[in-house]
Amino acid sequence: MLITALMFAQATTAAVAPGPAQGQTPTAKVECRMIQEVGSRIPTRVCRLDKEWELLAKDTQDDLNRSANRRTNPGNSPGS
Numbered sequence: 001m002l003i004t005a006l007m008f009a010q011a012t013t014a015a016v017a018p019g020p021a022q023g024q025t026p027t028a029k030v031e032c033r034m035i036q037e038v039g040s041r042i043p044t045r046v047c048r049l050d051k052e053w054e055l056l057a058k059d060t061q062d063d064l065n066r067s068a069n070r071r072t073n074p075g076n077s078p079g080s
Contacts, residue, residue, distance in 0.1 A: 032047040048056070
């Protein structure tokens with residue numbers, strides 16, 4: 001959870017794949033980013049669809065919000 005947040009925060013846009021040729025139906029765009037994982041000095045290139053990056057950002061934000069809520073309201077966390 002936290003690693004994902006850190007990876008996303010350190011991500012930078014590297015390249016975007018070219019679009020379809022004229023007359024073809026549009027496809028989802030692939031976006032590649034350089035991700036530096038915690039504990040490593042060497043970034044790795046990760047390519048995902050735009051929708052996947054958006055979903056990852058939403059999930060990361062949800063995890064951070066959930067974590068913050070647990071710290072401010074420890075008695076309301078699930079499983080306690």
